[in-house]
Amino acid sequence: MAHKVFICYSSHDKQVADAACAVLEAQRISCWIAPRDILAGEEYGKSILSAISSCQVVLLIFSAHANSSPQVRREVERAVSKGKILVPFRIEEVLPSDALEYALGNTHWLDALTPPLERYLVQLCDTIGRLIYKKKITEPPLWKRTETPASPELKSDQIHEPHTKPSADRATAPTAPVISAPETISVNTNAAVAATNARESAPIEPRRRPDWTLRRSWLIMFVLFSGLLVSAVWYMRRPLPPPLVSQYQQITIDSHRKAFVGTDGTRLYFNRYADPQPLAQASVSGGKIEPIPVTLPDPWMLDISPDGSTLLIRSTDGPKHSLWSMGTLGGSLRHLTDDNVGYAAWSADGKQIAYSTVSGEVNVMRSDGSESHRLAGIASTGNFSWSLDGRFIRYTKDHRYWEMSADGSNSHPLLPGWHPNASLSDGRWTPQGFFIFASRELNSGVVSIPEAASQLWLLDERHRSFWQAPVMPVQLTSGPTGLSRPVSSKDGLTIFARGVDLHGELDSYDRKSGQIQPYLGGMSAESVTFSSDGRYVAYVGFPEGIMWRANRDGSDPMRLTDPPLYPIGLRWSPDGNQILFCALNSDGHTKSYTISAQGGAPQPILPEDNGTQSNPNWSPDGHKILFSSAEAGGLTSGPGRILDLTTHQVSSVPGSEGTRSPRWSPDGRFIAVIFGFNGLKVLDLETKRWTVLAKGQIGYPTWSRDSKYIYFLRWEGDRGVYRVHVSGGEVERVVDLKGLPLTGVFRFWMGLDPDDTPLLLRNAGKDEIYALNLAEK
Template sequence: MAGPVYEFGEFRLDSGQFELLRNGQSTRVERKPLELLILLASRQGQLVTRSEIAKHLWDSEVFVDTEHGINTAIRKIRKVLGDDPDEPRFVQTVTGKGYRILCAVEVSNGQIGVHDPNLLDDRVPKLQPVESRRRSKRLLSAIVFATVLVIGLICAFLYLRRPLPPPRITEYNQITHDGRPKRLIAIDDSRLYFYFSPASDNFEVSVSGGEITQMPSEVRDYNVLGISPDGTTALLQGPDMSVWSDGVLGGSLRRINGVFATYAAYSADGKYVAYVTRDGDIYRVRSDGTEPQMLVSRRTVAPSGEWSPYALAWSPDGRVLRFSELNKIWEVSSTGSNLHRLFSGLAASNAHCFGHWTPDGRFFIYLSGIQRGSAIGTFYQISALDERRGPFRQASSEPIQLTSGPIRWYGAIPSRDGTRIFAVGVTPRGELVRFDSASRQLRPFLDGISAEFLSFSPDGKSLAYVTFPEGILWKANADGSGRIQLTDLPLYPTGPRWSPDGNQILFSASPDAQSTDLLYVVSSRGGEPHRLIPEDNGKQGDGSWSPDGRRIVFHSQSNGEAALRIFDLHSHRITEVPGSIGMYSPRWSPDGRFIAALSTRFSGLPVCDLETHRWSTVLSHEGIGFPSWSRDSRYLYILYADQQPGVYRVSVKGGVPERVVDLKGFHHTGLVGLWMGLDPNDAPLLLRDVGTDDLYALTLENK
């Protein structure tokens, strides 16, 4: 039965055939909603009241809840049209009245023109009925065959272009259970090679867990850089950065002539080695050291900036080399052409590094995260880049995040069969402890909260601290009660210091992932932090108040080497401390006479006497940090974490340092791995590592 045909948007509504088509495809619609849609289309642009709709749809029916029926029909119409009730394209609701069609509707009578064969030119010869039927049959068969062929080709094309299921992690198996910080460096078919952090001898453990053993003594002084794809040969780095190989770990060593490297990796076929020189250049050589070829020149990429490539990874076909640099992944061909950055379209705060291909080349597994500031190490999750290609399918450029949750992942390496990912899983947490001089023990302080950078108010009644790893600055009473949050993300405060009047707290932070550290102040009663020196965009850190509260000393770096500078809060003048080139982490003594600092130019603890304007070195030693003044300004406390770890104090006049706390066997944690401070009675405060840090095997499912 013929009837009007209404066309709007991508839809064709045939009222005679009672059919709705979308882009030529029939769409299933229930009868009442379709009747209502025909009514609205026939009254295009006009308001159709709810009473008219009820009469049109249910005039002869009784005991019908028309209000509910209309609402249901409208909802189903919107669903089939893909219409948003808040921002409608097709059906507009007139509250309390009814509905109208918004868009333009074209109306036709729906009839198809009829061709009259009697109107044919008489000069056209008429076919005999039998021959005509034969030709029509052959034509119909050809049309059917062509249609089936085209549909088949379209289906095949769509099938080959279909989105493939993404990979996912289906199981987590913990391999080690000691909790000590580790760094995974290489794997083979049966073993994982790693070292405990801080750097120590190399160790190995079975991929299924069990006893941890040291690597053979013959290679104990070498760093494992990588294992050949067939698992038979290791790349080792000697103490002088020379590169060696051995047939099996613990076997005979063979030096790769002329190669000195910070990182190195075998190609998938084991014929080549790519390596990074001490200058940051990337080379490719044959595994015997012959035929060297430069792939990436530091002078070309970063002639004056920082450039330190690491984590080299060859593609399974040997055509591409990827590497990490400053939390970004780069790619270059194995001949040195087409150097470019991956994920260049992502936000600058996105970090990605330490990538490895699965052996079949289907996925590139790497670490990803969001950088929260220049002072904080990024907390990584494991992600994948889908490298699956086909005749009609391009590799995806969209990252796939495989893990989430509180565990942070490091050093993810796919297994040789591609079914697992081995990685270090870290759940960071610290326990705040204070040294008890009576028992000579470190005991939990403030119930052992996970916090660092403690700073007490001048009257000792309040304190400020930064939670770890969240990075939030809090102010509280001295017993930990009455907490007030002072900062929020993305700021990650470090080194908070109270003003002498107790009204403000000074700290360093980066406003975003790509900016350098700047000085901020915030009211101790709460409020919005603000820049201390907004006119200076150079690096600013470790601010320390003068005892009168009129000046602040800080380390700064705008052009060239760092130096100490003093900011006058009244005049806003900035002056450089004479003789402070290369110094950082300044601390103003409580009596106002001295400024202590650390130095990049020499090992030790320089102190400037502001009365004589002369510098002296009160302690000449490497590996010291976190200088803190005693209350009476007579001593400096420092943290030493090397051969004889401990908290020491040394007289401002110099002399032999005295060990206050023995830290042998103490496991540090914190934003930079360790931290030390003092309470109002000069009792050392530390952050003990109580988090977990172990090797895991993650089952990777991909279809």
């Protein structure tokens, strides 16, 4: 099948290319885009040449990456040589290189340099549509039929000839079929006059009224009534046009990671991660962010009442999760329940609160905490949202939306079969009856920051009734900025949402100056590991999730993996030939792999094992692999296990039950693990004795090269990089991280360079709240 548009782009700009493709195809302009339109087994280069030859327009997504891509240059050169219309769509402020300047020198550009991207996509779609359908359509439309000639004076060119062959222009333009005038019928007028005279001279006999006249009247009435009924049913069941986003406005400007909660009409309420005062507020028009003081351990906002007067706050004190309420203007706290609350949400009238527990129960109570009762037992629930009429409650389970009656009955999936590989969350209603939620592909982004790959969708439920035909969600937003946690303004004309652009800066701690400074050019990378001889470095680009190997100074990088595989926790083998890592599998489990440092396919360390294998690391001689049966980045615990690469036997580390993140010391004598809720201990393999070294928050434990110290990260509270001696003693803070925002696949990362200098990934991206103004189509 020939496509009208060939989309030429760098893989770094895939999100923009996909968005352009979606907008064009929504207007029935067929597009060819790799790798979607390359058949399995088909030669890559041959497919591209064939697609360029058969298309009418070549759309170039032009950026710095495209400017330096040899593949993009070759595709542009082929398009120019074949005389194709070239439309450059520039998304970054960059001029073409010498290699592209000749091909693009006389071509008009379309610039899309400032957000939002959507308005430029509309202009792009209009431009390409005009280029493709620029020839004038000469035929009249189907409804404008030619009349039969009533007199000889009519001109011959006013009559359609029924067998005229279409012109070349018409053959290329989309046309409707032409309805020809009926052919002229010959009539013998003398015979007609004679027949008329004979009828007039005949005697007139009385005639009875036909008995079918009444039936005909009833038939006409029935047809009219049926037509009205069909029209009424169609009117009631017709899909109403959804609103469009007419304008984007950034509200906050601090880039601090947030969890948006709601609005009281004049102010926005949200949580700030890794902040000593996580509850915060700001004006809907922007301005200073102000903390909300709360005298509770580890507070977290869950919802705001419909009238905007009261906040729902969860407090976490160790394993205990209690629920409280507090006025938005301050005042005393009201204790509601100690039921180990996970999520909670107000009903639309503000009289009830639905909440889930960590054990998987869904309960409902009055807004003052009284009359609590169980609704249902549903594991892994979250994101509660009451309907506007209070008749049912929606919640997420296994990445999908479910719905149940307000009494807990009739639980069922909301959109079965719709985008089965998508993860749905954050749904909220607008006053008009739109249900707006976030959706992302399950394999489309960073493991623990899914909101970076989310976009907003709208389910129109304004006519939710027996008469309405089933409706499907329509996409409300698209573009490189991930949008999630939508909340409607009080009038429903604005949607406030969290917008995320992920980017990091690799930094190191300069011991002499005591300053944090860029490392390896400040590239956005984590899971940095060095070969034992210190000559090479391997890392994972953030947030793309691609593993690279390079010289220690970052030169001559070599790509080792491709998405959707997202490597975590890289460890170079002692002989320098392999790199060990783990990654989240398609079934949701973490698996461990090895890959050659020279490239190749990743190989699972235990192909037949269906369990979890996370945080793998080598024994000092490279003959064994130590790993955890707990999930990477999670709090679930399991024993440490050792795989003998010679015998392929797996054994457990004695006394390691309930631990995670095992680390083998470089000298081979110790194994360090995180235990319990938070704590660090080591096993002396010679004495078989465990020793507790530290308690409190522990993340990314890393051995020093001489096996004397263990470094670790504390990302909340008294934030910093710490170390403790393997023999015990006081915990020493090495780097103070107060005020330094961090990011990474698990929202933060820490490592050491060959000189035991701490490495960190500073947050250099954007995490803001935006206002999306809605307009009717």
